[in-house]
Structures are given as structure tokens and as C-alpha cells.
Amino acid sequence: MEYKWIAMIGVIIASLMGSINMSIVMIALPAIFNGIHINPLNSFQYLLWILMGYGLVTATLLLSFGRLSDMYGRVKMFQLGFLIFSIGSILLYLTPSTGDMGAIEIIVFRLVQAVGAAFFMANSAAILTDAFPSNERGKALGINTVAVMAGMFLGLIIGGILAVFDWRYVFLVSVPFGLIGTVWAYYKLKEISVKAEKTKIDLLGNATFLLGITLVLVGVTYGLIPYGSSSMGWSNPWVIGSILSGFIFMILFGFVENRVESPMFRLDLFKNKSFAYANLAGLLGALGRGGVMFMIILLLQGIYLPLHGYSYSSTPFWGGIYMLPLTAGIVVFGPLSGILSDRYGPRWIATGGMIVTAFAFLFLAALPYNFTYLIFGLAMFIMGMGFGMFGAPNSASIMNSVPSEDRGIASGMMYTINNTAQTASMAIFFTIIIVGITQRFPEAMTASLSSIGAVYLAPALSNIPPTAALFSAFLGYNPVDSILAALPAPLVAHIPQATLNTLTGITWFPQTLQNAFVPSLRTSFYIGALLSIIAAILSALRGEKYIHEHEIIRSKTNVNLKSEFESEKSG
Known part of the structure; x- marks a missing residue:
């Protein structure tokens, strides 16, 4: 089998697993809350974090993980993502507590899953782009797009079926995907990317970005929770403060990225x-x-x-x-x-x-x-x-x-x-x-x-x-x-x-x-x-x-032709 299709199989497993887990809990939430003995309508903050925490964490980490992948190898980071995701899935299946503590454990274990998902999401498109020639990349990314979107809706169906039997099965279903993907990534994928040279970790950029986007997204999330007599939380001082602080850090992030030697967000x-x-x-x-x-x-x-x-x-x-x-x-x-x-x-x-x-x-x-x-x-x-x-x-x-x-x-x-x-x-x-x-x-x-x-x-x-x-x-x-x-x-x-x-x-x-x-x-x-x-x-x-790549080749060709023309002219 050509390596490009080996890479495609690994990426599709990751895309299916990640997107299924984004939607599967939407359908299974009633069974999950019944299983841990919580009324979700009286615990709206838990409901919101189980729904949105996964996406929030991936959004905050993707940029940092993308830069780490260029420095240390995309396949290596992709493999690590599978392993972390599998550990998170096993922890979710084994959730030991009930009540508020059970809800908190599910949220924390979902965040562990999200860290793993961020590792392989940050690298999926790059691995496919490395593996496929330029005249087939659209096809490769199109197949991956199908896997992502199909996973979102497969999650709705799978969650609805499994929740009928036991809410823990909703999380157990990810374990075989994670284990197969981990083995495939470690034994089949190989590092063919060109590592970035002379690159340092952008510590200040990472800090300002993570603080900024986390504060903004947390503020936005809690803006949906009722506050006082209001049906929403946009008037909550903590929500306003979180969003404003987040925007300040994001502005600082822009200044930092224009000045550091190796920026994590390549504005250029x-x-x-x-x-x-x-x-x-x-x-x-x-x-x-x-x-x-x-x-x-x-x-x-x-x-x-x-x-x-x-x-x-x-x-x-x-x-x-x-x-x-x-x-x-x-x-x-x-x-x-x-x-x-x-x-x-x-x-x-x-x-x-x-x-x-x-x-x-x-x-x-x-x-x-x-x-x-x-x-x-x-x-x-x-x-x-x-x-x-x-x-x-x-x-x-x-x-x-x-x-x-x-x-x-x-x-x-x-x-x-x-x-x-x-x-x-x-x-x-x-x-x-x-x-x-x-x-x-x-x-x-x-x-x-x-x-x-x-x-x-x-x-x-x-x-x-x-x-x-x-x-x-x-x-x-x-x-x-x-x-x-x-x-x-x-x-x-x-x-x-x-x-x-x-x-x-x-x-x-x-x-x-x-x-x-x-x-x-x-x-x-x-x-x-x-x-x-x-x-x-x-x-x-x-x-x-x-x-x-084509533009670089064309540019070099034009330079060579120009040099030859000038040599002939001078000769």
C-alpha cells in the first residue's frame, strides 16, 4: 500500500473519532445525567461545560500544538494525541462518582480527550499535505472533510443507540478507535515532514494567546447562563470582566507576535x-x-x-x-x-x-x-x-x-x-x-x-x-x-x-x-x-x-533564465 493511503487511514480514524465525540454527548446527555443522578436543568453549568468544554479546549491548544509539530515532528505529536485521547476515553467510561462530583469528573475527563483531539486535529491536514502530491491534495482533504462531517452525524446516531443500553457505552465506543489509531500511528506512520530550523518555543506568545482566548471563550460560555433576574449572563460582571480581559490579552498577543523571533501565529x-x-x-x-x-x-x-x-x-x-x-x-x-x-x-x-x-x-x-x-x-x-x-x-x-x-x-x-x-x-x-x-x-x-x-x-x-x-x-x-x-x-x-x-x-x-x-x-x-x-x-x-512549491520552482526558473539571458547578452 502506498504511504499516502496509510497516512489517509490514520487521519480518517482520528477525524472520525474526534468528530463523533463532539456530537455523541449531545444525544446521550439525558442518559448521562440520569446515570450520575443529576437533573441537568438544575445544573446548567455542568450541561454547558460538557457540551462546549471540548470545543473550547481544542480551540485554545491547536495553535500551540501546530507550532510544536513543526519543531518536533507532526507524526510524533499525532501519535501522542491518539494516546491521550484513548486515556481520556477510558477514564470517562470508568467515571467513579455520581452527583456533582460525577459531573465534574466527566468534564475533566472530556477535557483530557480534548487535549488529545487538539494534537491530532492540529496535524491531520499537514500530514495529508505532506503525504499527497500537490495535484491530489484537494481530493485527500475532501475525503477527510467527509470523515469529519460524517463523524458529527454518526455521533448523533451512535449516541442515541448506545444511550438506550448504558450511558458508559457512549464513552467506551471511543476506546477501540483510540487503541487501533494509536497502534496504526506508532507502527505505520513515518516522519516525512521538513522540520522548521532555528525555531524556539514562543513562551510569551503562548501565554498571552492561551489566556486571551480562554478568557474570551469562558466569558462567552457563561454569558449563556442566567444571571439574577436576567435570562442570560451578559450583565454578569464576571462575564464582562472575562471577555474584556481576554480581548486585552489578544491585543497583547498581536504585539508580541510582531516582535518575537519565532512567533507561534505567523502573521507574515x-x-x-x-x-x-x-x-x-x-x-x-x-x-x-x-x-x-x-x-x-x-x-x-x-x-x-x-x-x-x-x-x-x-x-x-x-x-x-x-x-x-x-x-x-x-x-x-x-x-x-x-x-x-x-x-x-x-x-x-x-x-x-x-x-x-x-x-x-x-x-x-x-x-x-x-x-x-x-x-x-x-x-x-x-x-x-x-x-x-x-x-x-x-x-x-x-x-x-x-x-x-x-x-x-x-x-x-x-x-x-x-x-x-x-x-x-x-x-x-x-x-x-x-x-x-x-x-x-x-x-x-x-x-x-x-x-x-x-x-x-x-x-x-x-x-x-x-x-x-x-x-x-x-x-x-x-x-x-x-x-x-x-x-x-x-x-x-x-x-x-x-x-x-x-x-x-x-x-x-x-x-x-x-x-x-x-x-x-x-x-x-x-x-x-x-x-x-x-x-x-x-x-x-x-x-x-x-x-x-510550484511558485518557488517557477521563481528559480525565471532567475536562471534571466541569468542565462544576461550571460548571452554580455557574451
Whole structure:
């Protein structure tokens, strides 16, 4: 077997394992919290850290690990990542405690997993770029893109199946992947990269970057937690202080990187038009799709599926199934766009991908909340088509534009920008949704209660926190059950049985929630479309196909020809 395919197998195992673990807990959270005996709606901070901590840690470490890989070897760091990830998976399966301590242990072990994932994510694109010739890199990165995106949705399905049996299986499933990947990486992969010469570890840059991005992302994460009488935490002094401090450190990071001898964030790489515009387009693309994809899952699990007869407990699994057309679009167009970009260049294929994505967002915004699934599935397939068309050509454009010895840092920069944008996207779109629900939910609740002759319950039920309403649906709970349980017993006793049956059924609350949720969801779709259009413009500005090795050869050839011409002329 050619080495390039050996490298591809190792990278695909890593990509599948990393992306499956980003999504698998989204589906299995109800089983996990039940298993450790915690009510997630009363422990929202644990819920948020299990969901977002993994992405936060990878976003903060990718850049540092990319630079270390250029210095000490990409394969070596890739191997270490597999080993750390496997240890984290085993620890998660063995989580010994329950209650708050059990939740904290799961968070810590997930962070261990994330450190391992950061090692192999920072090196995957670089290893493929080293192993494949320049005329096949788009194809290679396209296949890897399929593995990443397929893993996200396989995680939803696998998590839904395994959680039925035992929540620990959700973490155990990663162990064989990790062990096989570790053995494959140690015995099959070889170091063929060119190590960066005369490079030092940028200690000051590492410190300012890690402090800056961690403070910003932690502040953004806690901004989603209710504070005082507010439905969100943006007015919390600690959140404001964390975000402001983070931005100050990020500004300091920029000054440091312009002055140190061996910067970890190579600002000089942005002088290359292909590298700069491809990364900017990737930033806006990730900012547009990251949070909106999660909002679509909330729409399915919280509104559409219950209205079509699915029990709350089954909606997480079926939400993953209903998103499969998106995966199909990526699977079809990811490798195809990579192959075409190898032949014709990435510029117009990636640009077309962002235009198609913008169209898909507008298509979704035009759908009613109680849509026909075939139409929704078509919109999802078109969106997957856009993602597939953009991902591989854009990644190939970035990796082809840098010299071999800088591919690790280029890969780290690319994934840092992408992961940071996706985390920020979650916060932006959650804020849009929750602010909209906060404004509209009491009125929607009152109108809905009036329609069933139970308007006297409006003061109690209108006070359901919007965050709790959203996440209860996401986690497979009917929030009305817990609200009624908290009401005074005499009040509940006077509610007619028919009214109780309506309130606790699977359709009344989703119908009520959609009046508050769908307008904000449409706003998020319009914002996603706008960001995609701007990304398309930036993508088009990258210029024609640029491959660093070819440009160096062309430059040397031109110099030699010029020298020969001058020699002949003088002779």
C-alpha cells in the first residue's frame, strides 16, 4: 500500500473519532445525567461545560500544538494525541462518582480527550499535505472533510443507540478507535515532514494567546447562563470582566507576535493572498454555520418531531436521523469538489459552495415550522452540498500556500480560526434565540392557555426560563411536567384532567414554543446567509490557484533564465 493511503487511514480514524465525540454527548446527555443522578436543568453549568468544554479546549491548544509539530515532528505529536485521547476515553467510561462530583469528573475527563483531539486535529491536514502530491491534495482533504462531517452525524446516531443500553457505552465506543489509531500511528506512520530550523518555543506568545482566548471563550460560555433576574449572563460582571480581559490579552498577543523571533501565529503568512482570504472565508463560514446547525437540531427535537408524534425521549435520536441529508450532501460533494479543485483550482468551487450555503439558509428561512419533510430534507442536502463544495478546496488552498516546514502551524491556525468561530457562533445564535424567546414566550404562553380555557395558569407557566424551555426539549424532557410538579398542590388539584392531559401531552408545549422560537430562528438563518455571502466574496478574492512549491520552482526558473539571458547578452 502506498504511504499516502496509510497516512489517509490514520487521519480518517482520528477525524472520525474526534468528530463523533463532539456530537455523541449531545444525544446521550439525558442518559448521562440520569446515570450520575443529576437533573441537568438544575445544573446548567455542568450541561454547558460538557457540551462546549471540548470545543473550547481544542480551540485554545491547536495553535500551540501546530507550532510544536513543526519543531518536533507532526507524526510524533499525532501519535501522542491518539494516546491521550484513548486515556481520556477510558477514564470517562470508568467515571467513579455520581452527583456533582460525577459531573465534574466527566468534564475533566472530556477535557483530557480534548487535549488529545487538539494534537491530532492540529496535524491531520499537514500530514495529508505532506503525504499527497500537490495535484491530489484537494481530493485527500475532501475525503477527510467527509470523515469529519460524517463523524458529527454518526455521533448523533451512535449516541442515541448506545444511550438506550448504558450511558458508559457512549464513552467506551471511543476506546477501540483510540487503541487501533494509536497502534496504526506508532507502527505505520513515518516522519516525512521538513522540520522548521532555528525555531524556539514562543513562551510569551503562548501565554498571552492561551489566556486571551480562554478568557474570551469562558466569558462567552457563561454569558449563556442566567444571571439574577436576567435570562442570560451578559450583565454578569464576571462575564464582562472575562471577555474584556481576554480581548486585552489578544491585543497583547498581536504585539508580541510582531516582535518575537519565532512567533507561534505567523502573521507574515497572511501576506499570501491565497492563505489570507481562504482563512477569512473559513472564519465567516464557520461563524455562520456553527450555531445555526445546533438551532436546527433544537427545531427538530423541540418542535417538529413532538408535533409529529415522536415522544420527547426519542427526539434526540430521530433528530440525528432527520439531519442525514446534510451528511449525504457533504459525502457526495466533499471528495468531488476536492478532485475538481486539484484540476481547476479552489477559487470558484469554494466560492460557489458559500453561495449554495447562503441559498440553503434562505430556503430554510422560507419554510414554515411544520414543514413537509421532503422539502426540509432537500434544503439540508443543498446545505451539505455547499459545505462539501467549500471545505476541501478551501483547506487545500490554505495548505498549498505555505512552505513544507510551516504546514503544522498553518494547519493549527486554520483549525484554531474555525473552532473559535464555531464556539463564538454558538453564543451569538443562542443569544438571538433566547432574547427572542424571552420577549415573546409570555405572550405566546398566555394565548395558548387561553385557547384551552386555562388562562389562570399563565402567571405560573409564563415564568418558565427560556433556557430551561429550550434545553428541556433538547434533552428529551417535557418542561411542563417539572413546572406542574413545582406548583402548589391545591392549584394542580383544581386543574381538570382533560386540561392536564393537554398540558402534559407531546404537542401542546411545542406548539406554544414555536410562536416564540421560530421568528428568532428565521433571523439566525438570515444572518447565516449574510455571513455566507460575505465569505463567498472573500473566497473569490483569493486569486487563482497557488501552490507554494510550484511558485518557488517557477521563481528559480525565471532567475536562471534571466541569468542565462544576461550571460548571452554580455557574451
